[in-house]
Amino acid sequence: MVSKKRLYNGGFDGFLAPVVPKAPRSSRRISHKKSSAGxxxxxxxxxxxxxxxxxxxxxxxxxxxxxxxxxxxxxxxxxxxxxxxxxxxxxxxxxxxxxxxxxxxxxxxxxxxxxxxxxxxxxxxxxxxxxxxxxxxxxxxxxxxxxxxxxxxxxxxxxxxxxxxxxxxxxxxxxxxxxxxxxxxxxxxxxxxxxxxxxxxxxxxxxxxxxxxxxxxxxxxxxxxxxxxxxxxxxxxxxxxxxxxxxxxxxxxxxxxxxxxxxxxxxxxxxxxxxxxxxxxxxxxxxxxxxxxxxxxxxxxxxxxxxxxxxxxxxxxxxxxxxxxxxxxxxxxxxxxxxxxxxxxxxxxxxxxxxxxxxxxxxxxxxxxxxxxxxxxxxxxxxxxxxxxxxxxxxxxxxxxxxxxxxxxxxxxxxxxxxxxxxxxxxxxxxxxxxxxxxxxxxxxxxxxxxxxxxxxxxxxxxxxxxxxxxxxxxxxxxxxxxxxxxxxxxxxxxxxxxxxxxxxxxxxxxxxxxxxxxxxxxxxxxxSQRRTRRPFSVSEVEALVEAVETLGTGRWRDVKIRAFDDANHRTYVDLKDKWKTLVHTASISPQQRRGEPVPQALLDRVLAAHSFWTQNQLKPHGKHQTEPIQTLPAVKV
DNA sequence: CTTAGGG
DNA sequence: CCCTAAG
Incomplete structure (x- = not known):
């Protein structure tokens, strides 16, 4: 995983792995900094x-x-x-x-x-x-x-x-x-x-x-x-x-x-x-x-x-x-x-x-x-x-x-x-x-x-x-x-x-x-100071985000980042949090009002389910044990 | 640095 | 996405 980045070989290969390891904060920072420097x-x-x-x-x-x-x-x-x-x-x-x-x-x-x-x-x-x-x-x-x-x-x-x-x-x-x-x-x-x-x-x-x-x-x-x-x-x-x-x-x-x-x-x-x-x-x-x-x-x-x-x-x-x-x-x-x-x-x-x-x-x-x-x-x-x-x-x-x-x-x-x-x-x-x-x-x-x-x-x-x-x-x-x-x-x-x-x-x-x-x-x-280039979340990213949130909850964005976007140097936990926010909103509006690449309704449903679940359970149990919050979620929703 | 929210 | 206040 980590290795990804480095690859001299072909740039491509390497890309994946961001320099930053999953390591908590430090890693991230590094990544960011890097970027800036570069x-x-x-x-x-x-x-x-x-x-x-x-x-x-x-x-x-x-x-x-x-x-x-x-x-x-x-x-x-x-x-x-x-x-x-x-x-x-x-x-x-x-x-x-x-x-x-x-x-x-x-x-x-x-x-x-x-x-x-x-x-x-x-x-x-x-x-x-x-x-x-x-x-x-x-x-x-x-x-x-x-x-x-x-x-x-x-x-x-x-x-x-x-x-x-x-x-x-x-x-x-x-x-x-x-x-x-x-x-x-x-x-x-x-x-x-x-x-x-x-x-x-x-x-x-x-x-x-x-x-x-x-x-x-x-x-x-x-x-x-x-x-x-x-x-x-x-x-x-x-x-x-x-x-x-x-x-x-x-x-x-x-x-x-x-x-x-x-x-x-x-x-x-x-x-x-x-x-x-x-x-x-x-x-x-x-x-x-x-x-x-x-x-x-x-x-x-x-x-x-x-x-x-x-x-x-x-x-x-x-x-x-x-x-x-x-x-x-x-x-x-x-x-x-x-x-x-x-x-x-x-x-x-x-x-x-x-x-x-x-x-x-x-x-x-x-x-x-x-x-x-x-x-x-x-x-x-x-x-x-x-x-x-x-x-x-x-x-x-x-x-x-x-x-x-x-x-x-x-x-x-x-x-x-x-x-x-x-x-x-x-x-x-x-x-x-x-x-x-x-x-x-x-x-x-x-x-x-x-x-x-x-x-x-x-x-x-x-x-x-x-x-x-x-x-x-x-x-x-x-x-x-x-x-x-x-x-x-x-x-x-x-x-x-x-x-x-x-x-x-x-x-x-x-x-x-x-x-x-x-x-x-x-x-x-x-x-x-300039704005970062806009990078719309792809469906796959949304899916990864949803999946992570389902298991981790909505208050642990850093963990979500590490869990699902560790490789994506450009997705900060703040970005993920924001995306989740928009997803929740998106899921709440009519499909006609949605813009951008359509997100599968199934995913949006999961978003709503997870959102309601985690809002109700402000607890944020550690997902580890709960690997399956999702399952619970559905129940919760209803 | 992270979170959480507003902008 | 950005910016920020609070932790």
């Missing part, structure tokens, strides 16, 4: 900060527009014949306006010579505006090429499931002036590929196609950016956290796993998924490790250059508002749901990321989908994001579920994505962080300057149904303003992934990228 780092914050700066500096924006590059790089890894991974990156443009925003960017001496510039569309700072500003992001390669370069990068890698180490070829096509830069890019790409291959070896070999499109149409060399981005992010411990987060999210619940609610479903992850996750973690770690910690630090503190951070900034912006989750609904649904080849195509619009195209085989698991999206987005936005998949507004936690099974392949419309930053605050984070850290994070905790806003931002990218995501609309910024939310950013992603396609690109040379800014532990307190 919470500090939010990518979003960084983003927000950056965004703010950007806005301010909007002037500076140098539109990269003019210069465009196209680069195409094809990397081929031949290994086993397994399915090749193909990553296509279309031009991206990111403009980063403020250098300082991120703060950390400066350091980054990007090898590639590329610079991201953000152009603030709006000078106004208002949140919405900010987004707009963010919206235009173009990547310009400044260094060598004063000129614009349009680069289309294509990466194609075929990885064998287990053995990827093959050769990678990078082909660059039509690049106007890329020679050196390009080279750099290639190198990056190769690295990625290689690394990815290595990392992925276990898993993937599928075909994944990811295309990123810029709003403007300009194409950028993604690779570089991505690489950089990744590098940055990864470097920042965030990546690890992310994973954790993910894991946490996935954490299992004792009770039945459900797709909807978060955790339960995750349980599955432990088993099968664990692998992937583990891998990820591994990757993350590696990356993290690889990523220079130093870089991070630098990044954090320095604001001078904009680069990669920006994206995040935009996000952060959104976060700023209380909204912890940012949703960007996707407007584009270009792709028909199912592809003929059994691939499902998605288009995601959001923030800074222009567009990502993803094609994934129907047989791909949700987990692979998430990974693919995460990687793609991460590359662009930053490393700390976790992607959640929403189906008809409900989060699908089970990564093992295939698109086919979920019906996503049939109805793309119902598909949505959520980008969740790894925030410490969330219980999830808490749990995870510790475990994952060992390998990678050891380095150090990033400094925590507090950026602007925090909270645990969650970005939702709704696909067709933007409506779903709307909750915390926020951020965004790209040119595309989608209908749904105000957020203008759009990211479209199309993925084609085979079952396992994973994003290959991640690894970057830290050196190259070193910039990531992001984390800010920042004003925890200030941030802490």
């Amino acid at each position: 919470s500090e780092i939010c990518p979003f914050e960084l983003l927000a900060a950056v965004a703010g700066k950007l806005l301010q500096e909007s002037e500076t924006s140098v539109s990269s527009t003019g210069p465009e590059r196209k680069e195409q790089i094809t990397v081929h890894e031949e290994g086993v014949k397994q399915e090749p991974l193909e990553v296509k990156i279309n031009p991206l443009r990111l403009d980063y306006l403020d250098q300082g925003c991120c703060g950390e960017n400066e350091f980054v001496p990007v090898p590639s010579n590329l610079e991201l510039k953000l152009e603030p569309a709006v000078k106004d700072l208002p949140q919405s505006d900010n987004d707009s500003a963010l919206e235009h992001a173009s990547i310009v390669s400044t260094s060598d090429f004063s000129k614009e370069v349009n680069a289309n990068v294509k990466l194609e890698t075929s990885c064998d499931g287990m053995m990827d180490s093959k050769e990678t070829k990078v082909q660059t096509n039509a690049v106007e002036k890329l020679s050196e830069d390009f080279t750099a890019v290639k190198s990056c790409v190769n690295h990625r590929v290689l690394s990815s291959s290595c990392n992925n070896a276990h898993l993937h070999r599928n075909n994944v196609k990811i295309g990123i499109r810029d709003d403007d149409e300009n194409y950028f060399s993604f690779n570089q950016h991505i690489a950089k981005m990744r590098a940055l992010r990864w470097q920042s411990r965030p990546g690890c956290r992310r994973i954790r987060k993910l894991l946490t999210t996935t954490r299992h619940w004792k009770s039945a796993p459900k797709l909807k609610s978060y955790e339960p479903s995750n349980a599955t992850s432990r088993g099968v998924k664990a692998f992937d996750q583990d891998r990820k973690n591994i990757y993350m770690r590696e990356r993290c490790q690889e990523a220079t910690d130093a870089k991070r630090r630098k990044l954090f503190h320095h604001n001078s250059k904009p680069d990669y951070v920006q994206e995040t900034s935009s996000e952060s912006i959104s976060n700023t508002p209380k909204a912890k989750s940012v949703t960007s609904s996707v407007i584009n649904h270009k792709s028909p749901f199912q592809s003929k080849d059994g691939h499902v195509k998605f288009s995601i619009n959001s923030f800074k990321v222009p567009e990502l195209y993803i094609e994934i085989p129907e047989t791909s698991t949700i987990g692979s989908l998430k990974r693919t999206v995460v990687e793609a987005v991460t590359a662009i936005l930053g490393g700390e994001l976790h992607v959640g998949v929403l189906l008809q507004g409900e989060k699908i936690n089970d990564d093992n579920t295939t698109l086919q099974q979920t019906g996503v392949s049939l109805n793309s419309d119902t598909l949505g994505f959520i980008l969740e930053p790894n925030l410490p605050e969330a219980s999830q984070i808490e749990q995870f962080e510790p475990p994952s850290l060992p390998p990678c994070d050891n380095h150090e905790p990033p400094p925590p300057p507090p950026p602007i806003s925090l909270a645990s931002p969650i970005m939702d990218v709704g696909f067709l149904n933007s409506s779903v995501d709307v909750d915390p609309p926020v951020v965004t910024c790209l040119e595309n303003i989608t209908e749904n939310n105000q957020e203008s950013k759009q990211v479209s992603i199309e993925e084609t992934v085979d079952t396992k396609a994973i994003v290959p690109i991640r690894q970057l040379n830290p050196e190259t990228l070193a910039m990531v800014p992001l984390n800010h532990k920042v004003s925890k307190k200030t941030e802490l």
Whole structure:
């Protein structure tokens, strides 16, 4: 039980167990504290900060527009014949306006010579505006090429499931002036590929196609950016956290796993998924490790250059508002749901990321989908994001579920994505962080300057149904303003992934990228003040609660917590008490008046029975003996 | 820190 | 969920 948490292996597995043992108070506390501590780092914050700066500096924006590059790089890894991974990156443009925003960017001496510039569309700072500003992001390669370069990068890698180490070829096509830069890019790409291959070896070999499109149409060399981005992010411990987060999210619940609610479903992850996750973690770690910690630090503190951070900034912006989750609904649904080849195509619009195209085989698991999206987005936005998949507004936690099974392949419309930053605050984070850290994070905790806003931002990218995501609309910024939310950013992603396609690109040379800014532990307190993200109780949780209360009574919430929610770090005994209160109320009102996920009447009946029983018997006998209060309860009721 | 309640 | 008073 206790062990749960720690698992280095796969984040997922570990999640379950919260650090805190059942031990009475102390344990709990610990958990809480932990969370708080971890919470500090939010990518979003960084983003927000950056965004703010950007806005301010909007002037500076140098539109990269003019210069465009196209680069195409094809990397081929031949290994086993397994399915090749193909990553296509279309031009991206990111403009980063403020250098300082991120703060950390400066350091980054990007090898590639590329610079991201953000152009603030709006000078106004208002949140919405900010987004707009963010919206235009173009990547310009400044260094060598004063000129614009349009680069289309294509990466194609075929990885064998287990053995990827093959050769990678990078082909660059039509690049106007890329020679050196390009080279750099290639190198990056190769690295990625290689690394990815290595990392992925276990898993993937599928075909994944990811295309990123810029709003403007300009194409950028993604690779570089991505690489950089990744590098940055990864470097920042965030990546690890992310994973954790993910894991946490996935954490299992004792009770039945459900797709909807978060955790339960995750349980599955432990088993099968664990692998992937583990891998990820591994990757993350590696990356993290690889990523220079130093870089991070630098990044954090320095604001001078904009680069990669920006994206995040935009996000952060959104976060700023209380909204912890940012949703960007996707407007584009270009792709028909199912592809003929059994691939499902998605288009995601959001923030800074222009567009990502993803094609994934129907047989791909949700987990692979998430990974693919995460990687793609991460590359662009930053490393700390976790992607959640929403189906008809409900989060699908089970990564093992295939698109086919979920019906996503049939109805793309119902598909949505959520980008969740790894925030410490969330219980999830808490749990995870510790475990994952060992390998990678050891380095150090990033400094925590507090950026602007925090909270645990969650970005939702709704696909067709933007409506779903709307909750915390926020951020965004790209040119595309989608209908749904105000957020203008759009990211479209199309993925084609085979079952396992994973994003290959991640690894970057830290050196190259070193910039990531992001984390800010920042004003925890200030941030802490923010409300915790709402986490509705799942039916299984309710059941566990009812069961515990039946046996323990209504005056021993700490015991209830330990008994039934020991693993749920995010459920405090106060939460349980409150939930019970609401349950009692819910059970008292007509079904029509109830909201949220319906709780089985049977459970509500038990709630009423237990409630009346325990109110009448204020005694709170120790449940131990009475393991069966329930039985008595019924009698009591009547 | 826990409980118990109000907000 | 948060905040707080009381224990």
